[in-house]
Amino acid sequence: MEKYLINPNEKIAKINKDIYGNFSEHLGRCVYEGLYVGEDSKIPNKNGMRCDVVEALKEMGLPVLRWPGGCFADEYHWKDGIGDKSKRKKMINTHWGGVVEDNSFGTNEFFELCEQLGCDAYVNGNVGSGTVQEMSEWVEYMTFDGVSPMAELRKSNGREKPFDLTYFGVGNESWGCGGNMHPEYYADLYRRYNTYCRDYMGNKHIKRIACGPNAKDYNWTKKVMEKVGGQADGISLHYYTLPTGDWGHKGSATEFDKDEYNSTISRAYFMKELVENHLAVMQSVNPHCHTKLIIDEWGTWYDVEPGTNPGFLYQQNTMRDAIVAGLTLNIFNKHADRIMMANIAQTVNVLQSVILTDGEKMVKTPTYYVFKMYKEHQENTLVGSYITTEKIHSKNDNGNFPQLVESASVDENGVIYSTVTNTSSTKSAKIKCQIADTKVESITAEIITGECHEKNDFDCEENVNIKEFTGFRKLKDGFVADIPACSVVKFVINK
Ligand code: AHR
Secondary structure, three states: OEEEEEEEEEEEEEOOHHHHEEEOOOOOOOOEOOOEOOOOOOOOEEOOEEHHHHHHHHHHOOOEEEEOOOHHHHHOOHHHHOOOHHHOOOEEEOOOOOEEEOOOOOHHHHHHHHHHHOOEEEEEEOOOOOOHHHHHHHHHHHHOOOOOHHHHHHHHOOOOOOOOOOEEEEOOOOOOOOOOOOHHHHHHHHHHHHHOOOOOEOOEOOEEEEEEEEOOOHHHHHHHHHHHHHHOOEEEEEEEEOOOOOOOOOOOOOOOOHHHHHHHHHHHHHHHHHHHHHHHHHHHHOOOOOOEEEEEEEEEOOOOOOOOOHHHOOOOOEHHHHHHHHHHHHHHHHOOOOEEEEEEEOOEOOOOOOEEEEOOEEEEOHHHHHHHHHHHHOOOEEEEEEEOOOEEOOOOOOOOEEOEEEEEEEOOOOOEEEEEEEOOOOOOEEEEEEEOOOOOOEEEEEEEEOOOOOEOEOOEOOOOOOEEOOOEEEEOOEEEEEEOOOEEEEEEEEO
């Protein structure tokens, strides 16, 4: 029997809702087809945005959306994507499949989407191939409420009032597809570009995000933090989980054996070490710095589904992905004091999507249901939680990983939410939970579970879903539970 302690008296930090964010790039069928089908489509839409997808994302509690890239951001010229759609420039999306980008989804459409979703906007600017003036004018176009050339341009495109911009990224992966820069050079560019991204929204400061490291490139974090320091509100880490760790042969999304399952989970759990090490570097450079960590690209990355365009990064999603999502979101929750935002890659039809579409059909993936299950953590207070657990062996370099990964939070009414992920594909786990200084009145629980290959598809949309969980017994000050193998469970505890 594993011991689980929740201490509601140990209030650690508010869990920023934006930890539950998504990322949407002009890549494959994410923006086009996935989110936006155009006003003339037969697929039901509002101003071009797919109604079914918007509804599903609202139900999931999507708090913030990052756009337009990714690598695409550093070759995106925002003026190509405004005004009369029939006159917008067409370009080749050289990063992703070499397809024609007709720019019919641009700045106004992105904010229309965010407004329909009721979520915050995170726009990523172009440092790699764009100018300081171009970036400065984009911010002016989006946010200036007064008389100015860019505000007039916005008004001439039918939008009188400014858009509500919450986050602005200054470049993306500047160490790679965003310009192949050295950290010192990027940091200088960050300072320069950021200077001209003005705050036009009165009391609302646009939170600036500096390009952070690729996985364990601690030197990048150190150098950028040394130079950029307090001039950035966040620095963004990118880390993807590849089952094999090999970009040439990443592994299939649906066909994997136990070793590959364990290797995937072990590599996903590596996120904890990455987060803690990068935070330690940031702290060592400047202990009083307000800059927070962002993880604006994370998730599983497999070989594309057979027969699909290799540049579109379309992959299926199984219970294995649900486990990756469950454990990763618990890791983010547990570092809520220093993590401001995270954005899974990507929302629809690309990498670890929450939604897949095929024409007018739509499927919610196992990952979707984890986000939906966890949404009550958003804006709650993270409280202390501790669990004993067995370790599971993985043959890869990252070694063992824990069978149980948890986090707990409390809402403003004192209701406690605990999410527990059982990462084992075969073994259940008995736990005894004690909640400090608490007389438990009632408990309800939900579960997402299944054999690790189970998935939702266009002919079995609800195979994996959130179900009621009854495998627990309430105690005076906690509960005992038997957590099935390969499952994500949420307990809602009323006192
Ligand atoms: O999410 C796919 C790609 O992965 C993004 O465009 C890029 O930033 C990262 O390398």
